[in-house]
Amino acid sequence: MEHKIIVVGIGPGSKEYMIPAAIKAIEQAEALVGSNRAMEQYGKKEGQNQFIIHAELNRAMVFIRSQLAERDVVVMVSGDPGYYSLLDAIQQIFEDEVKIEIIPGLSSMQVAFAKLGLPWHDAELISMHGRKAPGERMVYQPGKILGFLTDKKNNSKTIPAMLRKMGWPARTMVGICNRLSYPDEKIIITTIGEAAKLETVYLNCVLVVKS
Template sequence: MDYKIIIVGIGPGAPEYIVPIAKQQIDNAKVLVGSKRALETLAAPDITSKIITGDIPSVISFIQAQLYKQDVVVMVSGDPGYYSLLAALRRSFPLKKLQVIPGISSMQLAFARLALPWQAARLLSLHGRKPDKQSLCFTEGAILGILTDTIYTSKTIAELLLRHNWPRTTKVYLCARLSYENEEIIETTLENAVQTKEFSHCIMVVTA
């Protein structure tokens, strides 16, 4: 049979943000691949599973072995099309083997929380990536949506933007732990973001 890899977006974190068709695929899966937290939260106790770690080749090998006998459901946080394992799967398998079910990304949820349209926003990921100078340059009316990490935090990104001529009074929203009970959204300025509470994993929305 022509078995498939079904890549499902499981949203920003809280289970209620998983779209119904994705939840249906997870519930019916015989093989699940995902983060440790996702498997602990969503996988049945006796299911065949594989934790996604930094060793991506071992994850690919596991999927290849299972794909000979059944479909494999791969859970990725947020939306599969936005910085997920999907890129590696496209490099390793024929496109006809892949079925993608979209999800709600943390970036999407951040803009929703702010009631801010994002069709014109400049979306950047500094999560495990180095910044591109051109994408950081100030332009009047620009909106940035930025994924942060432990190196490029809310503080270091604010410092970067100030060095790229963004006004010190530029409004900034720090959106942390979105969808969870301890969700936190802080409105501040670039100047204050350098001096106040630092976030290492959040969505940073900057509005010129």
């Protein structure tokens, strides 16, 4: 195909955390795909063909294919395209047919480590967003650092409780990072012992655990 798919990382939420190349691609897009939140924030161009992604990804892929005959398609994904995003599905379907360009973005994981003032090159990064706990990667070791993406089931309360059962000391530090980059951003630094008892539970957030 003559036209291409441009997968754009829109970062953790705020436009301030997006790179200029991502903003330019979205503003120039004739066909734009993204979540409802992303479209509300960035789908402002008049006459732009837009598709809001819901649970059924097949419909999004059909829209992308229909647009490629006449124009490039820009697909917005939260965080960075290379870290648990729609990029995998797009590559599986279109990689042999069309050029796929990737514009990186800041993942919420990167932002969480930065906010906590911690390097993350040695951290074990784990997504439990819609995924089961990878037990072997969560085993306690002195000096170990973990970063978690969470969801409704695996959250700021249940994950610390899991770690306690796996031998992590109650005094182990955990940073609970919620709605990063937004005006109502909240960061709580506590211990996994106390986090397991917290009354307020944070769902889609980032947990950083440092032994």
